Amino acid sequence: MSLTANLMKTGDAKDGAGSEFLAFTLGSEEYGIDILKVQEIRGYEAVTRIANAPEFIKGVINLRGIIIPVVDMRIKFNLGTPTYDQFTVVIILNIGGRIMGMVVDSVSDVTTLSPDQIKPAPEMGSAFNSDYMIGLGTIDERMLILVDIDKLMSSGEMGLIDKMAA
Template sequence: MSQSNSETTEIQLVVFKLGSEEYGVPITQVQEINRLMTPTKIPQAPPFVEGIINLRGKIIPVIDLKKRFGLTLADHTANTRIIVINIGENTVGVIVDAVTEVLRLSTAALEPPPPMISSISVDYLKGVGKVGERLLILLDLDKILSDKEKEQLSASEACAGNTNKA
């Protein structure tokens, strides 16, 4: 019934802004998008971890992606959002400047990231998508946290969720 072949596969992306750059993450890893709420600070957390939030009874660590990637910080606005994403076994909130759209992108429009596409390390990138005249930087969510950082966040959630030390 379908006339498309395997080369015209599409991915669906949630597109957001950090500064003037546009980024995309697979919608399959996005749980929800929320307005910014003030996270509760966690002692001894990495500098890019803003704290934790209680999302319908579940404790979720919140990461500021601009801090994580070493980008210029700016004040939060009415458009600032927390995107709740799944990274492996972890559910994490990431603070972004604005969520702009959800779009479908043909995998034929994807290219591997060039070494110096942005101020973000290529380690965090999956590729670059071409959307008309726009370039969309695709993040590899599984790599934005190291294994050690994932363990630290899991421990923080455990400590916040109960009084036992992790």
């Protein structure tokens, strides 16, 4: 997949001139997460559902002999009913040594943002908890909602994932 090759060559992009984010979509919005947390990107495949798990935890998959939990971010962020098509992908994350999958509608690219392109997260009284936002990344007319994936995936309800994977 060309995106994977692109991910690998971005490490030498700009010597610390900014932070690199993997851009992905959920519904009509574009989000970004720290590229250093991304282990790989895979096409969506059926998951094994776990009884009594919260709805946003789709289930688990076997990744080369490791059972990893998969979270559907559209359900997690309350963005309507997810659809799974040829663009749907699972981003495999490594967060503090914990491997997990995150289902998103699609991924687009890796973007380098300089500190002056990242604006503070606005206070929003919506379903999206701004505690999980780093800020908003702006590139010309494009805007990325930058997600603090460490904080999101280590929140209290995500602790359920640890229990499921055990």
